[in-house]
Amino acid sequence: MSILIDEHTRVIVQGITGRDGSFHAARMLDYGTNVVAGVTPGKGGLEISGVPVCNSVKEAVKQTSADCSIVFVPARFAADAVREAIAGGVRLIICITEGIPALDSLGLYYESRRHSVRLIGPNCPGVISPGKSKVGILPHSIHLPGTVGVVSRSGTLTYEIVQGLSLAGLGQSTCVGIGGDPVVGTGFVEILELFENDPGTSAVVMVGEIGGGEEEKAAEFIALKMTKKVVAYICGRTAPPEKTMGHAGAIISGGTGTVEAKTRALQNAGVTVVQRPDEVAQALTALQ
Amino acid sequence: MKLLEYQGRELFKRYGITVPRATTVNGADEAALAVDSLGGVGVIKAQVLAGSRGKAGGVRIVRGADEARAAARALFGMTIGDYSVEKLLVEELLDIEQESYLSLMLDRSIPGIGCVASASGGEEIERIAARTPSPVRKIALARGDGPDWDLCSSMLDETLGPAIAPKALPMAKGLHQLLFENDCLLAEINPLVRTRDGSVVAADAKVVVDDNGLWRHEKIRTLRNREEFSPDEMEARAAGLSFVAIKGTIGCVVNGAGLAMATMDTIKLFGGHPANFLDVGGSSNPDKILVALRILLRNMHIRVILINIFGGITRCDDIANGILMARRQLSITIPMVIRLVGTNDEAGRALLTNEGLKNSTDMIAAVREAVTLDKTAERRP
Numbered sequence: 001m002s003i004l005i006d007e008h009t010r011v012i013v014q015g016i017t018g019r020d021g022s023f024h025a026a027r028m029l030d031y032g033t034n035v036v037a038g039v040t041p042g043k044g045g046l047e048i049s050g051v052p053v054c055n056s057v058k059e060a061v062k063q064t065s066a067d068c069s070i071v072f073v074p075a076r077f078a079a080d081a082v083r084e085a086i087a088g089g090v091r092l093i094i095c096i097t098e099g100i101p102a103l104d105s106l107g108l109y110y111e112s113r114r115h116s117v118r119l120i121g122p123n124c125p126g127v128i129s130p131g132k133s134k135v136g137i138l139p140h141s142i143h144l145p146g147t148v149g150v151v152s153r154s155g156t157l158t159y160e161i162v163q164g165l166s167l168a169g170l171g172q173s174t175c176v177g178i179g180g181d182p183v184v185g186t187g188f189v190e191i192l193e194l195f196e197n198d199p200g201t202s203a204v205v206m207v208g209e210i211g212g213g214e215e216e217k218a219a220e221f222i223a224l225k226m227t228k229k230v231v232a233y234i235c236g237r238t239a240p241p242e243k244t245m246g247h248a249g250a251i252i253s254g255g256t257g258t259v260e261a262k263t264r265a266l267q268n269a270g271v272t273v274v275q276r277p278d279e280v281a282q283a284l285t286a287l288q
Numbered sequence: 289m290k291l292l293e294y295q296g297r298e299l300f301k302r303y304g305i306t307v308p309r310a311t312t313v314n315g316a317d318e319a320a321l322a323v324d325s326l327g328g329v330g331v332i333k334a335q336v337l338a339g340s341r342g343k344a345g346g347v348r349i350v351r352g353a354d355e356a357r358a359a360a361r362a363l364f365g366m367t368i369g370d371y372s373v374e375k376l377l378v379e380e381l382l383d384i385e386q387e388s389y390l391s392l393m394l395d396r397s398i399p400g401i402g403c404v405a406s407a408s409g410g411e412e413i414e415r416i417a418a419r420t421p422s423p424v425r426k427i428a429l430a431r432g433d434g435p436d437w438d439l440c441s442s443m444l445d446e447t448l449g450p451a452i453a454p455k456a457l458p459m460a461k462g463l464h465q466l467l468f469e470n471d472c473l474l475a476e477i478n479p480l481v482r483t484r485d486g487s488v489v490a491a492d493a494k495v496v497v498d499d500n501g502l503w504r505h506e507k508i509r510t511l512r513n514r515e516e517f518s519p520d521e522m523e524a525r526a527a528g529l530s531f532v533a534i535k536g537t538i539g540c541v542v543n544g545a546g547l548a549m550a551t552m553d554t555i556k557l558f559g560g561h562p563a564n565f566l567d568v569g570g571s572s573n574p575d576k577i578l579v580a581l582r583i584l585l586r587n588m589h590i591r592v593i594l595i596n597i598f599g600g601i602t603r604c605d606d607i608a609n610g611i612l613m614a615r616r617q618l619s620i621t622i623p624m625v626i627r628l629v630g631t632n633d634e635a636g637r638a639l640l641t642n643e644g645l646k647n648s649t650d651m652i653a654a655v656r657e658a659v660t661l662d663k664t665a666e667r668r669p
Contacts, residue, residue: 154546
């Protein structure tokens with residue numbers, strides 16, 4: 001089993017005629033993802049890597065019964081693209097685009113919920129259920145099918161940790177990048193809940209970073225609701241305060257959002273918090 | 289992007305928020321004239337982004353043109369938080385009865401728009417909030433729907449009292465409109481002053497604009513203050529790199545923000561001192577590596593450079609070409625520890641090996657090696 005996506009997921013790619021969209025559509029097809037259509041307004045009728053291009057999400061959903069959309073549209077147009085997908089009838093939207101204004105993301109957060117559509121991202125590497133489907137930009141060669149759930153605010157740091165897991169023989173049920181922006185469609189808590197309820201997931205790895213209080217909220221949820229073991233790694237211990245560290249959401253502001261505070265909250269909730277990325281696999285092995 | 293007080297004030301005025309009479313000046317004689325026009329008494333405030341400006345002596349009350357000129361000269365010679373003062377705001381002297389606080393911000397924990405008020409103001413809100421009992425109140429003003437002005441009104445009544453609240457509510461409404469029309473993350477009035485004649489004015493303005501929204505605000509875009517970023521940070525931004533310098537001796541070049549932070553943390557864990565955060569970003573233009581290394585090599589405290597790449601979108605052969613190009617164009621006399629894995633890593637490592645550059649695939653081993661080299665390296669001349 002897995003969460004969010006599996007071998008039955010039917011995916012449309014918004015922005016498939018762009019540089020990133022066309023490249024990653026091909027990589028997803030390589031992996032076996034059911035990429036059933038692309039969407040670029042005005043380019044309907046084209047074909048990219050054998051995938052038909054439609055003018056709108058509505059048209060693509062009608063023609064292909066797609067249930068998921070991945071958005072590669074440039075930042076200036078991405079919020080509109082996500083809105084189109086919400087109205088277009090998919091159940092899951094994964095927004096890769098970085099640089100969407102935070103107040104737009106706030107609007108998308110509530111609009112997606114009003115329509116009961118799950119939004120992952122923006123500014124995220126996407127989702128992979130190894131061996132079944134990939135809807136994102138994660139390098140799939142490092143993944144191994146298995147039972148560890150991974151949820152992260154980061155991209156390459158997740159790859160680093162996942163590679164460590166795979167090398168240690170710890171395969172993954174699903175890996176979810178929730179995104180590095182201050183406001184994202186889906187937070188740690190909701191993904192942890194999905195993992196808790198997924199019979200195919202035996203333990204969870206959570207990769208957090210400085211800024212905000214999402215890790216603390218996750219700690220509360222873990223203490224109250226989770227039976228599965230969680231191992232966490234939080235980065236940004238050496239980050240100076242009031243400076244944005246690459247991700248728009250990674251900032252220690254007014255003394256809140258530090259690694260120390262997050263670590264304390266998670267440890268109090270019974271989570272094993274490790275100090276280095278390579279210790280995640282060791283800690284998981286020790287727990288099992 | 290952070291605005292200076294005089295820039296924030298102009299925005300406030302557009303949204304009907306009362307501010308004191310004031311003039312922005314660039315010279316001491318101008319300051320004297322401005323104080324004259326205010327009736328011979330005024331407050332001269334250094335325009336800097338650094339907090340605790342008052343404590344650093346950046347705010348002076350002056351009487352008469354001579355005092356104004358002298359104070360302005362002194363302020364123009366000052367350095368506050370590493371930056372020399374270049375602009376002053378000459379403001380009317382308010383007859384202060386009470387200093388309170390009001391702000392609206394994007395609050396990620398709601399997520400939504402938060403409104404914070406306090407009957408005490410005039411110093412950093414975190415300090416005020418730390419008092420017991422805390423005089424600071426915060427509400428979730430808006431979630432998915434429109435703002436709840438009834439809730440806001442009763443919160444302001446309770447917090448600020450009947451003398452201020454009725455005048456603070458329209459200010460809060462102005463700040464709300466300001467946030468949404470200008471893609472702002474924070475708009476803060478601290479202090480919100482009540483004068484003895486009963487008027488309520490915004491006696492300072494702090495505004496933070498979302499960098500991701502700047503493309504649709506042509507005028508605000510031009511307000512960027514050089515104080516916000518060092519020359520190195522500006523050069524990095526222009527090249528599409530995220531760069532933050534800290535005190536340390538190991539320079540870092542990494543792809544991805546999370547991995548960049550994890551690299552710094554691991555260096556520290558092994559007893560070393562990272563000199564910077566540097567994320568080369570998703571694409572792998574070799575020029576970016578060149579700019580990154582040029583910036584790091586200018587820092588004479590850096591004794592070792594650690595390059596840590598996990599290729600996803602980034603291609604390791606592009607990174608290797610960037611390193612080789614930098615080696616041809618720059619004089620690199622300090623050791624480089626290079627770790628390359630991910631997309632096209634074999635090609636990338638071969639390129640480096642052929643040119644005699646050692647490289648590896650294990651992050652932890654690479655960090656250890658950088659820390660060891662740093663401890664044995666000589667101080668750069």
